[in-house]
Amino acid sequence: MSVNGKYTIVSGDTFYEIAKRFGVDISAIQNVNPSVKPESLQVGQVIDLPGPSGSRGLSHQPPPASTYTINSGDTFDAIAKRLDTDVPHIQSLNPEVAPESLQVGQIINIPSGPPAHHHHHHHIKPARPQPPIEGYTYFSGPTHKFPHPNTWAPYEHLISINERLMLLNSSPTEVFYIKKWIPIIAYESGVDARVILCIIMQESGGNVRNPTTLSPAPDFVKNTGLMQAHNGQEWDESYPEWCVERMIRDGAQGTRFGDGLIQCFHKWDRNWYHACRAYNSGRVNREDLSDGITATGHYVERVANRLIGNQWAGM
The missing domain is CATH 3.10.350.10 (LysM domain)
Structure with missing residues (x-):
């Protein structure tokens, strides 16, 4: 009511x-x-x-600067380093919180600015004002300014809104293979099925024939398949289901040439947004996930919109 x-x-x-x-x-x-x-x-x-x-389609207001939502793998020490403050300062703002018993989704207080004795800290450039896009929300900055995983849309809903886009470039049978193998590989790899699906949509739109691309010099790495994996499986009309399975495994579990999502997740704070940033650019600026370094700046923002079920023109 x-x-x-x-x-x-x-x-x-x-x-x-x-x-x-x-x-x-x-x-x-x-x-x-x-x-x-x-x-x-x-x-x-x-x-x-x-x-x-x-309202949907307008830039959202960020959460209050004085609170922070605990993510998987967070500790007071890691949060203090990320915010350029110190553990005693965070503890003083959270006297009833046990640092050794932090829970995912728990809200804690954080300093609104660095302590007085800090003379060096990172500055995040303010984002340029963006024109509203119907059905799209702008996100930037560190993880706590992105939608918490508990607010992501259910996998079944994400499949239902993305299937029509997959069918623009892949046959019904090929889309069936994608839908079949995502949950299987998610279970086997430990990668959230929603993350796999949204990376597929971000990288290829669900097009099994998505062309192979090359990373810029000096690497010239081949990015292949549905998830543009590192020197992974390319499409072969003779073995459609095997190719779909292999493409998704390459993106989720990695290849012998490069990391997949699960390796990025474990290397970068056991945080899916950090994993997505690393998957795209190889490195992570924890203070600003819109810093693409040498890759796509809005990559994590786009994936976040997909994860919460947003739909916009040109997605």
Whole structure:
């Protein structure tokens, strides 16, 4: 039930379903409810609803600078280094939080600026104002300014909205193979099936015949297949299902020439956004995931939009 910008949780509610019902972004709901855990909604709980500025297609307001949502692998030490502060400063703002028992999705307080004794810190260039794109949300900065994995759309929903795009370039049988092998390889590799699907859509649009590309000099690495994997499997009309399986395995599990998503995940803080950044550019600027280094700047932003189920022209 919604009254004056408030909503009362009913049985079966998720942030995803509420966002669909009111035509707003999941991230906008999360931003106006920084202390609410999306995975622990209770019937009868009252949450805030975003105003017009949170409507789908408009740039969302970032979460308050004084809070941070715990991600997989986070520690106070890692957070302190990322924010150019120190552990005692974070502990002083969170006296009731046990650093050794951090939970994914937990909200903690962080300093609004670096402590006075810090003289050197990284500055993130402010993003240039972007024109609104219907169905698209702009994200930049570190991980906590991107949608939390608990707010990602269900895999079945993501498949349903992306299948029509795959069918523009791949046959129904070829799309069937893609849909068949994503969950199998996700289970075997440990890569979230939604991440695999969204990387496929970002790299090739689900086109099994996606052309091989070469990385710029001096590497000249071949990027192949559905996931543009490092010197991976290329399309062969004679073995369609085998090629689809191999292409997805190459992207998720890596090849003997280069890392896949799971290697990037473990190397870069066990964080899927960091893994996506590393998969695209080989390195990660933790302070600004829109820093493509030598690759595509908006890559992680696009993947994040896909993960929350956004749909926009030209996706």
